[in-house]
Amino acid sequence: MKLTSRRPGLPAGAVDVLEQHLALWHALQDQEQARLLEVSDHLLASRHWEAARGxxxxxxxxxxxxAQASLLVLDLDVEHYRLVSAVVVHPTTLQTSGTRPGLVPGTVTDEPMSVLGLxxxxxxxxVLAWDQVLAGAHRTVPGxxxxxxxxxxxxxMADGTVDGTPLLPADVRADWVRVxxxxxxxxxxxxxxxxxxxxGATNPGEFFAVATEVFFDRPRELRxxxxxxxxxxxxxxxxDPATRQPLGLPSGRAGSGSGRPGP
Ligand SMILES: [Zn+2]
Structure with missing residues (x-):
């Protein structure tokens, strides 16, 4: 009996799909595209992938x-994703309920909330909403x-805390915290x-997540x-994503994605 088997990695026609749907693909150099395919193959084959709500x-x-997840670790060790065990995909925005802090400090709310991912x-x-994944790939709303x-x-989270500080090289930490x-x-x-x-003002963790979106998707404005x-x-x-051009899909290539802004 075979106890372990490798799950499927990159599908046939992967490059065609990326050319058609991933706006940032067109901005990558050949060796970056090769690395993105390599990391994508690894994530597809080594993580658990699951659909939710039909x-x-x-x-x-x-x-x-x-492929979008791979962009973040193109020049990092993929071990930075050691806490990513599984990806769960919903068809569209998730509705959550439960008591949480309200918009006004000191209040709570139990209003249903739309979540694009978590x-x-x-x-x-x-956990991700597929329509939002596609909108992001298409750069429907840049940033x-x-x-x-x-x-x-x-x-x-890779260092054990969600505080807006990933696993940083020692010589970056002081500047990182100050800036x-x-x-x-x-x-x-x-x-x-x-x-x-x-x-990004929600807490330091959200600050880092929003900064990352802007860094990769609106790098010239951020620079x-x-x-x-x-x-x-x-x-x-x-x-150094600000040196990459262009960031968009060739005209007429993108399908329609939801234009709803992300969290
Ligand atoms: Zn967040």
Whole structure:
């Protein structure tokens, strides 16, 4: 009896799917595309993939999630994803309920809330809404990408805490804390720091997740408007995405994705 078997990795026609649906694919150099395929193959084959609420997982669904997740670790050891055990895909936005802090400090609410995705703690799964995954792949709303967001949370968790600080090289840490604290505290005070979104003021973990979305999906704006934040992200991710062009799909290639902004 065979006790272990490798799950399917990259599907046939993977490059065609990425050319058609992954806007950032077109901005990568040949060796980056090769690395993205290699990491995607590893994630597809080594993680548990599951559909929820009647959704059917197909090769395109799994590939577009794995490929976007791979972007974050193109120049990092894929071990940074050691806490990603499983990916669960819902067809569309999840509705959650339960008591949580309200918008006004000191209040609570039990209103149903729309969730585009979430990254459960520890070795818990990354949960994603497929329509949001596709919108992110197409750059329907540049700077909003639920896969980059939730997998950034997993990078953040890799050191055991969700505090907006992933596993950093020692020589980056002091600058990281100084720069991120400066921008984060302004957002908390209501001082705009574009292209960072207000959601980044929720807590330091959300700050890092939003910064990651912007770093990969609106890198030129981030480099221009927040050069210090851009710089510490370059030093962590070891990528310089502002030098990549173009970031969009060739005209007419994208299908329709939901335009609803991400968290
Ligand atoms: Zn988040």
């Amino acid at each position: 959704f059917a997982l197909d090769d395109t669904t799994r590939l577009l999630i794995a 990254a459960q703690g520890g070795r818990g799964p990354v 909003h990408n639920v896969v980059l967001h939730e997998f950034a949370h997993k990078l953040d 991120c604290t400066d921008v984060y505290e302004d957002l908390v005070r209501g001082v705009p720091r574009p292209p960072m979104r207000w959601y 221009e408007l927040e050069p210090a934040l851009y710089d510490v992200l370059v030093r962590f991710y070891r990528q």
